[in-house]
Amino acid sequence: MAVLSQAEILSIAEHTDIAYKRAFSRMEARSWGLLFVNEENPMHYDANHAHVSRPVAGEAEAEAIVHETTAFFSQRGIVPRLYVYAPEDKQPLISVLERHGFQTESLPAPMQLWQGVLADVRPMEGIAIEPVTAANYDDCLIVESIPELGGRDVREKAFAMEFAHPDFAHYLLRVDGEPASSLCLLRAGEYMRVENVATLPAFRGRGLIGHLLRHAQERFLETGGARLLVFPINERVERVYRRYGFAAVGEVRTLHAYRGGKGIREIR
Structure with missing residues:
Protein backbone atom coordinates (compact mmCIF):
# COMPACT_ATOMS: atom_id res chain seq x y z
CA MET A 1 0.00 0.00 0.00
CA ALA A 2 1.26 3.49 -0.86
CA VAL A 3 2.42 5.57 2.09
CA LEU A 4 1.79 9.30 1.71
CA SER A 5 2.54 12.14 4.08
CA GLN A 6 -0.28 14.42 5.19
CA ALA A 7 1.24 17.19 3.07
CA GLU A 8 1.18 14.93 -0.02
CA ILE A 9 -2.42 13.93 0.62
CA LEU A 10 -3.52 17.55 0.98
CA SER A 11 -1.58 18.54 -2.15
CA ILE A 12 -3.22 15.81 -4.27
CA ALA A 13 -6.65 16.65 -2.87
CA GLU A 14 -6.28 20.35 -3.58
CA HIS A 15 -4.82 19.79 -7.06
CA THR A 16 -7.67 17.51 -8.12
CA ASP A 17 -10.32 19.63 -6.36
CA ILE A 18 -9.26 22.71 -8.31
CA ALA A 19 -9.25 20.80 -11.61
CA TYR A 20 -12.73 19.46 -10.83
CA LYS A 21 -14.28 22.82 -9.92
CA ARG A 22 -12.72 24.80 -12.75
CA ALA A 23 -14.71 22.69 -15.19
CA PHE A 24 -18.02 24.21 -14.07
CA SER A 25 -17.11 27.53 -12.46
CA ARG A 26 -14.93 30.60 -12.89
CA MET A 27 -11.89 30.78 -10.64
CA GLU A 28 -10.46 34.04 -9.31
CA ALA A 29 -7.18 34.11 -7.37
CA ARG A 30 -6.75 36.11 -4.18
CA ALA A 109 -12.84 12.60 3.96
CA PRO A 110 -10.52 9.63 3.55
CA MET A 111 -8.43 9.52 0.40
CA GLN A 112 -8.64 6.06 -1.13
CA LEU A 113 -6.17 4.89 -3.77
CA TRP A 114 -6.71 1.98 -6.12
CA GLN A 115 -4.26 -0.79 -5.24
CA GLY A 116 -3.89 -2.14 -8.77
CA VAL A 117 -6.13 -5.22 -8.55
CA LEU A 118 -9.20 -5.15 -10.77
CA ALA A 119 -12.51 -5.22 -8.92
CA ASP A 120 -13.83 -8.74 -8.48
CA VAL A 121 -17.44 -8.57 -9.66
CA ARG A 122 -19.91 -11.34 -10.31
CA PRO A 123 -21.24 -11.65 -13.87
CA MET A 124 -24.70 -10.16 -14.34
CA GLU A 125 -26.92 -10.58 -17.36
CA GLY A 126 -28.35 -7.49 -18.99
CA ILE A 127 -25.57 -5.10 -17.91
CA ALA A 128 -23.93 -2.80 -20.45
CA ILE A 129 -21.52 0.10 -19.80
CA GLU A 130 -21.12 2.80 -22.43
CA PRO A 131 -19.32 6.14 -22.68
CA VAL A 132 -21.66 9.11 -22.49
CA THR A 133 -22.16 10.83 -25.83
CA ALA A 134 -24.78 13.15 -27.27
CA ALA A 135 -26.89 10.07 -28.01
CA ASN A 136 -27.23 8.94 -24.37
CA TYR A 137 -26.61 12.28 -22.64
CA ASP A 138 -30.19 12.65 -21.39
CA ASP A 139 -30.22 9.13 -19.96
CA CYS A 140 -27.06 9.81 -17.96
CA LEU A 141 -28.49 13.10 -16.71
CA ILE A 142 -31.50 11.22 -15.34
CA VAL A 143 -29.16 9.12 -13.20
CA GLU A 144 -26.99 12.06 -12.12
CA SER A 145 -30.04 14.05 -11.00
CA ILE A 146 -30.40 12.08 -7.76
CA PRO A 147 -30.75 14.23 -4.60
CA GLU A 148 -27.39 13.04 -3.24
CA LEU A 149 -25.66 14.91 -6.09
CA GLY A 150 -27.79 18.03 -5.62
CA GLY A 151 -30.81 17.18 -7.75
CA ARG A 152 -31.70 18.12 -11.31
CA ASP A 153 -31.49 21.90 -10.82
CA VAL A 154 -27.85 21.68 -9.72
CA ARG A 155 -26.58 18.80 -11.81
CA GLU A 156 -28.11 19.78 -15.16
CA LYS A 157 -25.91 22.86 -15.59
CA ALA A 158 -22.78 21.35 -14.06
CA PHE A 159 -23.16 18.16 -16.09
CA ALA A 160 -23.34 20.14 -19.33
CA MET A 161 -20.07 21.89 -18.54
CA GLU A 162 -18.34 18.68 -17.47
CA PHE A 163 -19.53 16.89 -20.60
CA ALA A 164 -17.97 19.60 -22.76
CA HIS A 165 -14.67 19.52 -20.86
CA PRO A 166 -11.86 17.35 -22.29
CA ASP A 167 -10.65 16.19 -18.86
CA PHE A 168 -13.98 14.54 -17.96
CA ALA A 169 -15.26 11.17 -19.15
CA HIS A 170 -18.71 9.98 -18.08
CA TYR A 171 -19.93 6.39 -18.24
CA LEU A 172 -23.47 5.07 -18.12
CA LEU A 173 -24.45 1.60 -16.95
CA ARG A 174 -27.69 0.13 -18.27
CA VAL A 175 -29.66 -2.81 -16.95
CA ASP A 176 -31.73 -4.46 -19.67
CA GLY A 177 -31.43 -1.26 -21.66
CA GLU A 178 -32.59 1.04 -18.85
CA PRO A 179 -30.28 3.73 -17.42
CA ALA A 180 -29.36 2.64 -13.90
CA SER A 181 -25.98 3.91 -12.73
CA SER A 182 -23.23 6.29 -13.77
CA LEU A 183 -19.70 7.38 -12.95
CA CYS A 184 -17.34 10.13 -14.02
CA LEU A 185 -13.55 10.07 -14.38
CA LEU A 186 -11.62 13.31 -14.03
CA ARG A 187 -8.11 13.56 -15.43
CA ALA A 188 -6.04 16.07 -13.42
CA GLY A 189 -2.49 15.88 -14.69
CA GLU A 190 -0.97 12.59 -13.57
CA TYR A 191 -3.98 11.76 -11.39
CA MET A 192 -7.36 10.28 -12.26
CA ARG A 193 -10.22 10.77 -9.82
CA VAL A 194 -13.58 9.01 -9.58
CA GLU A 195 -16.47 11.47 -9.26
CA ASN A 196 -20.28 11.65 -9.31
CA VAL A 197 -20.99 7.97 -8.74
CA ALA A 198 -24.76 7.55 -8.81
CA THR A 199 -27.38 4.81 -8.94
CA LEU A 200 -31.12 5.28 -9.32
CA PRO A 201 -33.04 4.02 -6.25
CA ALA A 202 -34.78 1.22 -8.16
CA PHE A 203 -31.41 -0.35 -9.05
CA ARG A 204 -29.56 -0.05 -5.74
CA GLY A 205 -28.30 -3.05 -3.81
CA ARG A 206 -27.32 -5.06 -6.89
CA GLY A 207 -23.59 -4.36 -6.92
CA LEU A 208 -23.71 -2.18 -10.03
CA ILE A 209 -21.10 0.22 -8.66
CA GLY A 210 -18.57 -2.61 -8.66
CA HIS A 211 -18.99 -3.04 -12.41
CA LEU A 212 -18.54 0.70 -12.99
CA LEU A 213 -15.46 0.82 -10.77
CA ARG A 214 -13.89 -2.10 -12.63
CA HIS A 215 -14.60 -0.26 -15.88
CA ALA A 216 -12.92 2.85 -14.44
CA GLN A 217 -9.90 0.79 -13.38
CA GLU A 218 -9.59 -0.65 -16.87
CA ARG A 219 -9.78 2.83 -18.42
CA PHE A 220 -7.07 4.00 -16.02
CA LEU A 221 -4.79 1.14 -17.08
CA GLU A 222 -5.41 1.96 -20.74
CA THR A 223 -4.66 5.68 -20.45
CA GLY A 224 -1.96 5.58 -17.77
CA GLY A 225 -1.32 7.84 -14.82
CA ALA A 226 0.27 7.94 -11.40
CA ARG A 227 -2.77 7.24 -9.23
CA LEU A 228 -6.47 6.47 -9.43
CA LEU A 229 -8.22 7.91 -6.39
CA VAL A 230 -11.56 8.65 -4.84
CA PHE A 231 -12.89 10.60 -1.86
CA PRO A 232 -15.91 8.69 -0.47
CA ILE A 233 -18.62 10.88 1.03
CA ASN A 234 -19.30 8.65 4.05
CA GLU A 235 -18.25 5.43 5.77
CA ARG A 236 -20.79 3.30 3.91
CA VAL A 237 -19.44 4.45 0.55
CA GLU A 238 -15.88 3.98 1.79
CA ARG A 239 -16.65 0.32 2.51
CA VAL A 240 -18.00 -0.10 -1.02
CA TYR A 241 -14.82 1.25 -2.59
CA ARG A 242 -12.69 -0.89 -0.26
CA ARG A 243 -14.55 -3.97 -1.46
CA TYR A 244 -13.56 -3.13 -5.03
CA GLY A 245 -9.85 -2.54 -4.59
CA PHE A 246 -9.43 0.93 -3.06
CA ALA A 247 -7.61 1.48 0.24
CA ALA A 248 -7.53 4.52 2.52
CA VAL A 249 -4.09 6.16 2.73
CA GLY A 250 -5.01 9.18 4.84
CA GLU A 251 -7.62 11.81 5.46
CA VAL A 252 -8.35 15.30 4.16
Missing part, protein backbone atom coordinates in the same frame (compact mmCIF):
# COMPACT_ATOMS: atom_id res chain seq x y z
CA SER A 31 -3.72 36.62 -1.94
CA TRP A 32 -5.31 34.31 0.64
CA GLY A 33 -6.76 31.65 -1.68
CA LEU A 34 -9.31 31.23 -4.47
CA LEU A 35 -12.88 32.18 -5.28
CA PHE A 36 -15.05 29.88 -7.39
CA VAL A 37 -18.26 31.26 -8.85
CA ASN A 38 -20.94 30.31 -11.35
CA GLU A 39 -23.79 32.81 -11.28
CA GLU A 40 -25.90 30.65 -13.59
CA ASN A 41 -25.84 27.79 -11.06
CA PRO A 42 -25.97 29.56 -7.67
CA MET A 43 -27.14 26.53 -5.68
CA HIS A 44 -24.15 24.41 -6.67
CA TYR A 45 -21.93 24.59 -3.60
CA ASP A 46 -18.76 23.34 -5.32
CA ALA A 47 -19.19 26.04 -7.97
CA ASN A 48 -19.68 28.91 -5.52
CA HIS A 49 -17.35 29.24 -2.55
CA ALA A 50 -14.09 30.59 -1.22
CA HIS A 51 -11.26 28.06 -1.16
CA VAL A 52 -8.86 28.61 1.74
CA SER A 53 -5.87 26.29 2.13
CA ARG A 54 -2.99 28.62 2.98
CA PRO A 55 -2.15 29.53 6.60
CA VAL A 56 -4.12 32.46 8.03
CA ALA A 57 -1.81 34.85 9.87
CA GLY A 58 -4.25 36.16 12.46
CA GLU A 59 -7.63 37.75 13.07
CA ALA A 60 -6.93 40.78 10.87
CA GLU A 61 -6.36 38.59 7.83
CA ALA A 62 -9.29 36.38 8.82
CA GLU A 63 -11.58 39.42 8.98
CA ALA A 64 -10.40 40.49 5.52
CA ILE A 65 -11.11 37.02 4.08
CA VAL A 66 -14.60 36.87 5.57
CA HIS A 67 -15.41 40.44 4.51
CA GLU A 68 -14.28 39.91 0.92
CA THR A 69 -16.01 36.53 0.61
CA THR A 70 -19.27 37.84 2.05
CA ALA A 71 -19.29 40.91 -0.19
CA PHE A 72 -18.31 38.95 -3.32
CA PHE A 73 -21.13 36.42 -3.09
CA SER A 74 -23.79 38.68 -1.54
CA GLN A 75 -23.42 41.13 -4.42
CA ARG A 76 -24.26 38.26 -6.77
CA GLY A 77 -27.21 36.99 -4.76
CA ILE A 78 -25.35 33.83 -3.76
CA VAL A 79 -25.07 32.43 -0.24
CA PRO A 80 -21.53 33.12 1.06
CA ARG A 81 -19.64 29.94 1.87
CA LEU A 82 -16.06 28.83 2.39
CA TYR A 83 -14.24 25.51 2.15
CA VAL A 84 -11.39 25.65 4.67
CA TYR A 85 -8.69 23.01 4.20
CA ALA A 86 -6.76 21.73 7.24
CA PRO A 87 -8.88 23.84 9.63
CA GLU A 88 -6.83 22.77 12.64
CA ASP A 89 -4.23 25.43 11.77
CA LYS A 90 -6.75 28.16 10.90
CA GLN A 91 -8.42 28.82 14.24
CA PRO A 92 -8.39 32.64 13.82
CA LEU A 93 -10.48 32.24 10.65
CA ILE A 94 -12.91 29.83 12.29
CA SER A 95 -13.41 32.19 15.24
CA VAL A 96 -14.13 35.12 12.92
CA LEU A 97 -16.54 33.06 10.81
CA GLU A 98 -18.54 32.04 13.86
CA ARG A 99 -18.57 35.62 15.12
CA HIS A 100 -20.05 36.73 11.79
CA GLY A 101 -22.88 34.22 11.96
CA PHE A 102 -21.52 31.46 9.73
CA GLN A 103 -22.58 27.92 10.48
CA THR A 104 -19.77 25.39 10.30
CA GLU A 105 -19.52 21.66 9.78
CA SER A 106 -16.51 19.38 9.71
CA LEU A 107 -16.13 17.24 6.59
CA PRO A 108 -13.32 14.72 7.08
CA ARG A 253 -9.95 17.52 6.77
CA THR A 254 -12.17 20.32 5.48
CA LEU A 255 -14.47 22.78 7.21
CA HIS A 256 -17.58 24.00 5.38
CA ALA A 257 -18.71 27.44 6.57
CA TYR A 258 -21.96 28.89 5.22
CA ARG A 259 -24.40 31.73 5.87
CA GLY A 260 -27.60 30.01 4.77
CA GLY A 261 -29.17 26.94 3.21
CA LYS A 262 -28.45 23.33 4.04
CA GLY A 263 -25.19 21.85 5.18
CA ILE A 264 -23.41 19.32 2.99
CA ARG A 265 -23.95 16.58 5.56
CA GLU A 266 -27.70 17.14 5.41
CA ILE A 267 -27.74 16.90 1.61
CA ARG A 268 -25.71 13.70 1.61
Whole structure:
Protein backbone atom coordinates (compact mmCIF):
# COMPACT_ATOMS: atom_id res chain seq x y z
CA MET A 1 0.00 0.00 0.00
CA ALA A 2 1.26 3.49 -0.86
CA VAL A 3 2.42 5.57 2.09
CA LEU A 4 1.79 9.30 1.71
CA SER A 5 2.54 12.14 4.08
CA GLN A 6 -0.28 14.42 5.19
CA ALA A 7 1.24 17.19 3.07
CA GLU A 8 1.18 14.93 -0.02
CA ILE A 9 -2.42 13.93 0.62
CA LEU A 10 -3.52 17.55 0.98
CA SER A 11 -1.58 18.54 -2.15
CA ILE A 12 -3.22 15.81 -4.27
CA ALA A 13 -6.65 16.65 -2.87
CA GLU A 14 -6.28 20.35 -3.58
CA HIS A 15 -4.82 19.79 -7.06
CA THR A 16 -7.67 17.51 -8.12
CA ASP A 17 -10.32 19.63 -6.36
CA ILE A 18 -9.26 22.71 -8.31
CA ALA A 19 -9.25 20.80 -11.61
CA TYR A 20 -12.73 19.46 -10.83
CA LYS A 21 -14.28 22.82 -9.92
CA ARG A 22 -12.72 24.80 -12.75
CA ALA A 23 -14.71 22.69 -15.19
CA PHE A 24 -18.02 24.21 -14.07
CA SER A 25 -17.11 27.53 -12.46
CA ARG A 26 -14.93 30.60 -12.89
CA MET A 27 -11.89 30.78 -10.64
CA GLU A 28 -10.46 34.04 -9.31
CA ALA A 29 -7.18 34.11 -7.37
CA ARG A 30 -6.75 36.11 -4.18
CA SER A 31 -3.72 36.62 -1.94
CA TRP A 32 -5.31 34.31 0.64
CA GLY A 33 -6.76 31.65 -1.68
CA LEU A 34 -9.31 31.23 -4.47
CA LEU A 35 -12.88 32.18 -5.28
CA PHE A 36 -15.05 29.88 -7.39
CA VAL A 37 -18.26 31.26 -8.85
CA ASN A 38 -20.94 30.31 -11.35
CA GLU A 39 -23.79 32.81 -11.28
CA GLU A 40 -25.90 30.65 -13.59
CA ASN A 41 -25.84 27.79 -11.06
CA PRO A 42 -25.97 29.56 -7.67
CA MET A 43 -27.14 26.53 -5.68
CA HIS A 44 -24.15 24.41 -6.67
CA TYR A 45 -21.93 24.59 -3.60
CA ASP A 46 -18.76 23.34 -5.32
CA ALA A 47 -19.19 26.04 -7.97
CA ASN A 48 -19.68 28.91 -5.52
CA HIS A 49 -17.35 29.24 -2.55
CA ALA A 50 -14.09 30.59 -1.22
CA HIS A 51 -11.26 28.06 -1.16
CA VAL A 52 -8.86 28.61 1.74
CA SER A 53 -5.87 26.29 2.13
CA ARG A 54 -2.99 28.62 2.98
CA PRO A 55 -2.15 29.53 6.60
CA VAL A 56 -4.12 32.46 8.03
CA ALA A 57 -1.81 34.85 9.87
CA GLY A 58 -4.25 36.16 12.46
CA GLU A 59 -7.63 37.75 13.07
CA ALA A 60 -6.93 40.78 10.87
CA GLU A 61 -6.36 38.59 7.83
CA ALA A 62 -9.29 36.38 8.82
CA GLU A 63 -11.58 39.42 8.98
CA ALA A 64 -10.40 40.49 5.52
CA ILE A 65 -11.11 37.02 4.08
CA VAL A 66 -14.60 36.87 5.57
CA HIS A 67 -15.41 40.44 4.51
CA GLU A 68 -14.28 39.91 0.92
CA THR A 69 -16.01 36.53 0.61
CA THR A 70 -19.27 37.84 2.05
CA ALA A 71 -19.29 40.91 -0.19
CA PHE A 72 -18.31 38.95 -3.32
CA PHE A 73 -21.13 36.42 -3.09
CA SER A 74 -23.79 38.68 -1.54
CA GLN A 75 -23.42 41.13 -4.42
CA ARG A 76 -24.26 38.26 -6.77
CA GLY A 77 -27.21 36.99 -4.76
CA ILE A 78 -25.35 33.83 -3.76
CA VAL A 79 -25.07 32.43 -0.24
CA PRO A 80 -21.53 33.12 1.06
CA ARG A 81 -19.64 29.94 1.87
CA LEU A 82 -16.06 28.83 2.39
CA TYR A 83 -14.24 25.51 2.15
CA VAL A 84 -11.39 25.65 4.67
CA TYR A 85 -8.69 23.01 4.20
CA ALA A 86 -6.76 21.73 7.24
CA PRO A 87 -8.88 23.84 9.63
CA GLU A 88 -6.83 22.77 12.64
CA ASP A 89 -4.23 25.43 11.77
CA LYS A 90 -6.75 28.16 10.90
CA GLN A 91 -8.42 28.82 14.24
CA PRO A 92 -8.39 32.64 13.82
CA LEU A 93 -10.48 32.24 10.65
CA ILE A 94 -12.91 29.83 12.29
CA SER A 95 -13.41 32.19 15.24
CA VAL A 96 -14.13 35.12 12.92
CA LEU A 97 -16.54 33.06 10.81
CA GLU A 98 -18.54 32.04 13.86
CA ARG A 99 -18.57 35.62 15.12
CA HIS A 100 -20.05 36.73 11.79
CA GLY A 101 -22.88 34.22 11.96
CA PHE A 102 -21.52 31.46 9.73
CA GLN A 103 -22.58 27.92 10.48
CA THR A 104 -19.77 25.39 10.30
CA GLU A 105 -19.52 21.66 9.78
CA SER A 106 -16.51 19.38 9.71
CA LEU A 107 -16.13 17.24 6.59
CA PRO A 108 -13.32 14.72 7.08
CA ALA A 109 -12.84 12.60 3.96
CA PRO A 110 -10.52 9.63 3.55
CA MET A 111 -8.43 9.52 0.40
CA GLN A 112 -8.64 6.06 -1.13
CA LEU A 113 -6.17 4.89 -3.77
CA TRP A 114 -6.71 1.98 -6.12
CA GLN A 115 -4.26 -0.79 -5.24
CA GLY A 116 -3.89 -2.14 -8.77
CA VAL A 117 -6.13 -5.22 -8.55
CA LEU A 118 -9.20 -5.15 -10.77
CA ALA A 119 -12.51 -5.22 -8.92
CA ASP A 120 -13.83 -8.74 -8.48
CA VAL A 121 -17.44 -8.57 -9.66
CA ARG A 122 -19.91 -11.34 -10.31
CA PRO A 123 -21.24 -11.65 -13.87
CA MET A 124 -24.70 -10.16 -14.34
CA GLU A 125 -26.92 -10.58 -17.36
CA GLY A 126 -28.35 -7.49 -18.99
CA ILE A 127 -25.57 -5.10 -17.91
CA ALA A 128 -23.93 -2.80 -20.45
CA ILE A 129 -21.52 0.10 -19.80
CA GLU A 130 -21.12 2.80 -22.43
CA PRO A 131 -19.32 6.14 -22.68
CA VAL A 132 -21.66 9.11 -22.49
CA THR A 133 -22.16 10.83 -25.83
CA ALA A 134 -24.78 13.15 -27.27
CA ALA A 135 -26.89 10.07 -28.01
CA ASN A 136 -27.23 8.94 -24.37
CA TYR A 137 -26.61 12.28 -22.64
CA ASP A 138 -30.19 12.65 -21.39
CA ASP A 139 -30.22 9.13 -19.96
CA CYS A 140 -27.06 9.81 -17.96
CA LEU A 141 -28.49 13.10 -16.71
CA ILE A 142 -31.50 11.22 -15.34
CA VAL A 143 -29.16 9.12 -13.20
CA GLU A 144 -26.99 12.06 -12.12
CA SER A 145 -30.04 14.05 -11.00
CA ILE A 146 -30.40 12.08 -7.76
CA PRO A 147 -30.75 14.23 -4.60
CA GLU A 148 -27.39 13.04 -3.24
CA LEU A 149 -25.66 14.91 -6.09
CA GLY A 150 -27.79 18.03 -5.62
CA GLY A 151 -30.81 17.18 -7.75
CA ARG A 152 -31.70 18.12 -11.31
CA ASP A 153 -31.49 21.90 -10.82
CA VAL A 154 -27.85 21.68 -9.72
CA ARG A 155 -26.58 18.80 -11.81
CA GLU A 156 -28.11 19.78 -15.16
CA LYS A 157 -25.91 22.86 -15.59
CA ALA A 158 -22.78 21.35 -14.06
CA PHE A 159 -23.16 18.16 -16.09
CA ALA A 160 -23.34 20.14 -19.33
CA MET A 161 -20.07 21.89 -18.54
CA GLU A 162 -18.34 18.68 -17.47
CA PHE A 163 -19.53 16.89 -20.60
CA ALA A 164 -17.97 19.60 -22.76
CA HIS A 165 -14.67 19.52 -20.86
CA PRO A 166 -11.86 17.35 -22.29
CA ASP A 167 -10.65 16.19 -18.86
CA PHE A 168 -13.98 14.54 -17.96
CA ALA A 169 -15.26 11.17 -19.15
CA HIS A 170 -18.71 9.98 -18.08
CA TYR A 171 -19.93 6.39 -18.24
CA LEU A 172 -23.47 5.07 -18.12
CA LEU A 173 -24.45 1.60 -16.95
CA ARG A 174 -27.69 0.13 -18.27
CA VAL A 175 -29.66 -2.81 -16.95
CA ASP A 176 -31.73 -4.46 -19.67
CA GLY A 177 -31.43 -1.26 -21.66
CA GLU A 178 -32.59 1.04 -18.85
CA PRO A 179 -30.28 3.73 -17.42
CA ALA A 180 -29.36 2.64 -13.90
CA SER A 181 -25.98 3.91 -12.73
CA SER A 182 -23.23 6.29 -13.77
CA LEU A 183 -19.70 7.38 -12.95
CA CYS A 184 -17.34 10.13 -14.02
CA LEU A 185 -13.55 10.07 -14.38
CA LEU A 186 -11.62 13.31 -14.03
CA ARG A 187 -8.11 13.56 -15.43
CA ALA A 188 -6.04 16.07 -13.42
CA GLY A 189 -2.49 15.88 -14.69
CA GLU A 190 -0.97 12.59 -13.57
CA TYR A 191 -3.98 11.76 -11.39
CA MET A 192 -7.36 10.28 -12.26
CA ARG A 193 -10.22 10.77 -9.82
CA VAL A 194 -13.58 9.01 -9.58
CA GLU A 195 -16.47 11.47 -9.26
CA ASN A 196 -20.28 11.65 -9.31
CA VAL A 197 -20.99 7.97 -8.74
CA ALA A 198 -24.76 7.55 -8.81
CA THR A 199 -27.38 4.81 -8.94
CA LEU A 200 -31.12 5.28 -9.32
CA PRO A 201 -33.04 4.02 -6.25
CA ALA A 202 -34.78 1.22 -8.16
CA PHE A 203 -31.41 -0.35 -9.05
CA ARG A 204 -29.56 -0.05 -5.74
CA GLY A 205 -28.30 -3.05 -3.81
CA ARG A 206 -27.32 -5.06 -6.89
CA GLY A 207 -23.59 -4.36 -6.92
CA LEU A 208 -23.71 -2.18 -10.03
CA ILE A 209 -21.10 0.22 -8.66
CA GLY A 210 -18.57 -2.61 -8.66
CA HIS A 211 -18.99 -3.04 -12.41
CA LEU A 212 -18.54 0.70 -12.99
CA LEU A 213 -15.46 0.82 -10.77
CA ARG A 214 -13.89 -2.10 -12.63
CA HIS A 215 -14.60 -0.26 -15.88
CA ALA A 216 -12.92 2.85 -14.44
CA GLN A 217 -9.90 0.79 -13.38
CA GLU A 218 -9.59 -0.65 -16.87
CA ARG A 219 -9.78 2.83 -18.42
CA PHE A 220 -7.07 4.00 -16.02
CA LEU A 221 -4.79 1.14 -17.08
CA GLU A 222 -5.41 1.96 -20.74
CA THR A 223 -4.66 5.68 -20.45
CA GLY A 224 -1.96 5.58 -17.77
CA GLY A 225 -1.32 7.84 -14.82
CA ALA A 226 0.27 7.94 -11.40
CA ARG A 227 -2.77 7.24 -9.23
CA LEU A 228 -6.47 6.47 -9.43
CA LEU A 229 -8.22 7.91 -6.39
CA VAL A 230 -11.56 8.65 -4.84
CA PHE A 231 -12.89 10.60 -1.86
CA PRO A 232 -15.91 8.69 -0.47
CA ILE A 233 -18.62 10.88 1.03
CA ASN A 234 -19.30 8.65 4.05
CA GLU A 235 -18.25 5.43 5.77
CA ARG A 236 -20.79 3.30 3.91
CA VAL A 237 -19.44 4.45 0.55
CA GLU A 238 -15.88 3.98 1.79
CA ARG A 239 -16.65 0.32 2.51
CA VAL A 240 -18.00 -0.10 -1.02
CA TYR A 241 -14.82 1.25 -2.59
CA ARG A 242 -12.69 -0.89 -0.26
CA ARG A 243 -14.55 -3.97 -1.46
CA TYR A 244 -13.56 -3.13 -5.03
CA GLY A 245 -9.85 -2.54 -4.59
CA PHE A 246 -9.43 0.93 -3.06
CA ALA A 247 -7.61 1.48 0.24
CA ALA A 248 -7.53 4.52 2.52
CA VAL A 249 -4.09 6.16 2.73
CA GLY A 250 -5.01 9.18 4.84
CA GLU A 251 -7.62 11.81 5.46
CA VAL A 252 -8.35 15.30 4.16
CA ARG A 253 -9.95 17.52 6.77
CA THR A 254 -12.17 20.32 5.48
CA LEU A 255 -14.47 22.78 7.21
CA HIS A 256 -17.58 24.00 5.38
CA ALA A 257 -18.71 27.44 6.57
CA TYR A 258 -21.96 28.89 5.22
CA ARG A 259 -24.40 31.73 5.87
CA GLY A 260 -27.60 30.01 4.77
CA GLY A 261 -29.17 26.94 3.21
CA LYS A 262 -28.45 23.33 4.04
CA GLY A 263 -25.19 21.85 5.18
CA ILE A 264 -23.41 19.32 2.99
CA ARG A 265 -23.95 16.58 5.56
CA GLU A 266 -27.70 17.14 5.41
CA ILE A 267 -27.74 16.90 1.61
CA ARG A 268 -25.71 13.70 1.61
